[in-house]
Amino acid sequence: MADRVAARVRVTLRRSLIGYAETQRRTVHALGLRRVGASRVHALTPALRGALRKVEHLVAVTEVADGRDDR
Numbered sequence: 001m002a003d004r005v006a007a008r009v010r011v012t013l014r015r016s017l018i019g020y021a022e023t024q025r026r027t028v029h030a031l032g033l034r035r036v037g038a039s040r041v042h043a044l045t046p047a048l049r050g051a052l053r054k055v056e057h058l059v060a061v062t063e064v065a066d067g068r069d070d071r
Contacts, residue, residue: 006043008064013038015058027055 013033017025031051032040041064042048052061 006045008041009044009048010039010041010062010064011052012060012062013058014060017058020058024055024058027051028058031055031059033059 011031011033013028013036016036017028031042032038052059
């Protein structure tokens with residue numbers, strides 16, 4: 001199990017959080033996204049999938065081929 005590499009995804013905040021529920025704001029903040037256009041690379045885990053499902057209308061998700069943070 002230790003040699004298995006998790007898929008990595010880039011999460012980008014695409015919409016403003018104004019007018020959205022506090023729980024959604026906290027989820028976006030927990031993803032490390034502070035302002036519109038900000039991106040973070042995360043390992044794709046079940047917890048991350050749940051968080052992304054909660055705010056899928058606010059973020060864009062793209063797969064990163066080798067896990068590096070190339071923009």
